[in-house]
Amino acid sequence: xxxxxxxxxxxxxxxxxxxxxxISGRSDLFPKLVSMLxxxxxxxxxVYRLHGSGLPHKQRLVCELDNWGSANSVVGKAFVDAxxxxxxxxxxxxxxxxxxxGRDSDSTAETLDFASxxxxxxxxxxxxxxxxxxxxxxxxxxxxxxxxxxxxxLASDMIVELHGRCCQLMMExxxxxxxxxxxxxxxxEREIVCLQLAGDGRISEExxxxxxxxxxTVNAYLGSATIKLDSVNRIQAxxxxxxxxxxx
Amino acid sequence: MDMQISQAxxxxxxxxxxxxxxxxxxxxxxxxxxxxAGPSYLQAGLRALASYAGASHYLLARCDLIQENGLxxxxxxxxxxxxxxxxxxELTSGYGRTGELEKCMAxxxxxxxxxxxxxxxxEGVGRQYxxxxxxxxxxxxxxxxxxxxxxxFLLERLRDVGLLSGYLAxxxxxxxxxxxxxxxxxxxxxxxxxWIAEGKTSDEIAMILGISRNTINNYITSVMRxxxxxxxxxxxxxxxxxxxx
Numbered sequence: 001x002x003x004x005x006x007x008x009x010x011x012x013x014x015x016x017x018x019x020x021x022x023i024s025g026r027s028d029l030f031p032k033l034v035s036m037l038x039x040x041x042x043x044x045x046x047v048y049r050l051h052g053s054g055l056p057h058k059q060r061l062v063c064e065l066d067n068w069g070s071a072n073s074v075v076g077k078a079f080v081d082a083x084x085x086x087x088x089x090x091x092x093x094x095x096x097x098x099x100x101x102g103r104d105s106d107s108t109a110e111t112l113d114f115a116s117x118x119x120x121x122x123x124x125x126x127x128x129x130x131x132x133x134x135x136x137x138x139x140x141x142x143x144x145x146x147x148x149x150x151x152x153x154l155a156s157d158m159i160v161e162l163h164g165r166c167c168q169l170m171m172e173x174x175x176x177x178x179x180x181x182x183x184x185x186x187x188x189e190r191e192i193v194c195l196q197l198a199g200d201g202r203i204s205e206e207x208x209x210x211x212x213x214x215x216x217t218v219n220a221y222l223g224s225a226t227i228k229l230d231s232v233n234r235i236q237a238x239x240x241x242x243x244x245x246x247x248x
Numbered sequence: 249m250d251m252q253i254s255q256a257x258x259x260x261x262x263x264x265x266x267x268x269x270x271x272x273x274x275x276x277x278x279x280x281x282x283x284x285a286g287p288s289y290l291q292a293g294l295r296a297l298a299s300y301a302g303a304s305h306y307l308l309a310r311c312d313l314i315q316e317n318g319l320x321x322x323x324x325x326x327x328x329x330x331x332x333x334x335x336x337x338e339l340t341s342g343y344g345r346t347g348e349l350e351k352c353m354a355x356x357x358x359x360x361x362x363x364x365x366x367x368x369x370x371e372g373v374g375r376q377y378x379x380x381x382x383x384x385x386x387x388x389x390x391x392x393x394x395x396x397x398x399x400x401f402l403l404e405r406l407r408d409v410g411l412l413s414g415y416l417a418x419x420x421x422x423x424x425x426x427x428x429x430x431x432x433x434x435x436x437x438x439x440x441x442x443w444i445a446e447g448k449t450s451d452e453i454a455m456i457l458g459i460s461r462n463t464i465n466n467y468i469t470s471v472m473r474x475x476x477x478x479x480x481x482x483x484x485x486x487x488x489x490x491x492x493x
Contacts, residue, residue, distance in 0.1 A: 093385040095414035116282050117415045136383035138352035139491050156278040164356070164407045171353050178349060201482030235484050236447030242488040243348040 025176040029065060032169055033145075036162055037067075040154060042147040043128070044068055046076060047173065049143035050088065059088050061143070064173065075127070079146070082125035083132075087144055090119070091134045097159055102129040107150050114156035131159075133166040139243060141174035187246055191225035194218055196247040199238045272300055274408055281412060290324050293416040294391075297409045302402045303393035304373050307332065308413065309339065311381065311388040312490070323420070327394065334367050339390075348488070351388070356380055356410035358403060372396050380406055382414045386491050389417055432474060433492065440467045442493045445484050 033045045046066035052059040061084045068076040083100070090098060099109040101123035109129035111118055121132075130148035135141075145166035154162075187195075190211075197207045204222070208215045222234045229244075231237040241247045277300045284292045290308075298306040305327050313321035319336060358380045363369065374397045381390050391413050395401045433441070436457075443453045450468070454461040468480060477483040487493045 091385070094418040095382070095384050095411075096418050113282065114278065135355075136385065137355050138383060138388060139348050139488075139493075141352050156282075157275050160274060160278065160408055160411060164411050167355055167407075167411070171355060175353060178353075198479075198481045199485035201478040201485075203479060232447035233449070235444055235481055238481050239445040239484050239488045239493070242485060245348065245350050248489075 026065060026173070029169060029172060030067075032165070033065065033067070036145075036165055037147060040131075040147060040149075040152060040158060040162065042130070042149040042152060044072070044075075044148045046079070046146045046148075047143065047169070048080075048087070048146065049141065049170075049173075050091070060084065061087060064143070078126050079148075083121055086121055087132060087134075091136055091142060091144070094119070095134055095136065097163060098132040098134070099154075100125070100130060100132075102150070103127050109149075109152045109154070111154045111156065111159060114154070114159050117156070118159070131162075133163045135167050135170040137167075137170060137174060141170055141177075143170060145169060187225055187228055187241075188221075191221045191228070192241075192246050194221040195225050195234075195238055195241045198222060198234060199242065199247055274300075277408075277412070281416070290416055290420055291326070294324055294413065295326065297412055297416075298393055300402075301393060301405045301409045302395070302399045303378070304396040304399070305370070305394040307392040308417070309390045309392065311390050312386075323389070323417075328368075328370055331363075331367055331369070335363070338364075348491075351381065355382060356407045358406045369394075372398060376401075378403075378406065380410050382410045382417075384414055384417045388491075389413070433471060434467075437467050437471045437474075438492060440464055441471060441484065441487045444468070444480065445488060445493045 029047075033047070037043075037045050044067055046068065047064045048061040049064050050059050051062045061080055063076060063080070066076060087098070090096075097118045098121050099111065099118050100121035101108045103124050103126065107127070107129045109131055118131075128148040128150060129152055130146060131152065131154065132144045132146045134144055147162075193211065194207055197210065198204075202210070204215050204218045207213075208218045211218070222237070225241070226232075226234050226237040229237045229240045231240055238247070277296060280296050281293050284296070286292075294306045294308060298304070305325075307325040307327050308323040309321045309325075310323055311321070319332060321339075322332060325332060358378045360376055360378055363375045363377060365375075369375070374395045376395050378393045378395070378401065379390055380393075381388055383389070391410065393401075393409075439457065440453055443456060448456065450461050450464045453464050457464070468483070471487075472478070472480070472483045475483055475486050477486050484493075
């Protein structure tokens with residue numbers, strides 16, 4: 001079996017993969033996915049993440065890892081075309097796993113004892129059956145881990161086990177991203193104070209008065225913080241500082 | 249008096265379920281959860297999950313409501329009321345301290361804490377408690393479990409507990425309330441907020457959305473009015489804190 005991340009999608013997220021350090025990290029996730037795959041005797045896996053604005057209909061699913069293989073990239077696209085809207089809508093309100101049946105009548109995904117805790121996607125849209133585990137981490141790193149097969153029958157115990165592992169995997173994927181951004185210099189105390197006050201709605205003059213500094217110094221601090229946070233302006237810097245936990 | 253009796257019989261039930269804890273497998277738990285129905289399924293389900301983990305009491309809280317005054321953030325709970333009231337301010341002050349990214353990495357990761365010495369606990373309940381978070385849609389929930397001195401707490405089961413709590417919470421309407429609380433921002437306004445948080449200027453957003461720069465500025469002014477914020481920076485900070493972008 002070959003495990004080649006699908007590059008044919010050519011999205012910005014994919015091109016960023018070429019930076020050093022990340023590919024080796026991501027490759028560590030493949031064995032975990034393969035062992036999950038084997039547990040349920042599935043054929044393929046794929047990890048999707050949500051990209052784009054906070055509004056559901058502006059978001060899209062981007063494939064981060066998969067074993068469709070180059071020959072099967074068409075299949076991956078068919079899956080996204082068929083289900084991405086439903087998947088994006090679902091993750092906005094629910095944590096329940098999704099299952100769907102394939103095009104042929106004998107291509108089904110079943111769970112006898114867990115039907116009440118799973119939801120069904122529209123059947124017969126793609127040539128394979130499968131299960132998609134939604135993982136919602138918070139404001140970043142959300143997405144799905146998907147397993148497909150001609151036929152699958154999952155016991156409740158297995159679904160819970162797999163979903164738990166999927167959550168772990170998505171956190172590891174996110175931590176790989178962040179290892180990169182944390183390489184940036186740490187913010188100084190003054191920079192953090194200025195960012196915090198700016199985020200609280202103070203203008204530079206007010207911050208300067210409060211801290212006993214000149215306006216220019218305050219702006220310099222905010223400027224250096226903006227650079228360290230790899231942002232283009234102070235507003236983006238504030239947004240990032242909150243997400244990274246520098247300020248509250 | 250009646251209340252005391254029901255309390256006592258509840259205590260018995262707790263003791264019984266505690267005794268059988270070691271034997272309860274994940275399959276049994278799921279079986280039990282699948283059988284639960286009716287209006288109090290969330291409470292019944294959480295009770296089953298708590299005992300699966302060896303905990304004595306559960307409290308399910310909505311993190312997005314924690315900043316506000318009052319006890320609205322409690323979704324379901326079988327803790328004594330005094331304890332909830334006593335602990336509420338501590339939850340409130342503790343929640344703001346970690347960053348969003350850290351919270352994202354902490355899904356289902358239990359953290360242990362100790363109840364303050366001055367609170368009175370139900371008979372047999374230990375001072376150590378565990379907290380863990382999970383998300384259903386945009387709402388982050390926190391599950392707090394009290395432990396029992398005499399029963400071992402099964403930390404390794406908490407991932408299952410978090411996951412299944414999330415399944416249960418997916419059924420509730422309490423998740424949907426959120427959209428009404430989206431501060432009545434229109435889709436266009438949210439879209440502008442998103443792009444500003446990405447560091448775009450009004451001119452750039454005008455280009456992206458294909459509308460005039462003045463319209464963009466109007467949207468932003470209207471966001472600041474609706475969210476009672478004074479500057480653009482504060483409006484973005486507000487949006488990020490509330491997971492609007």
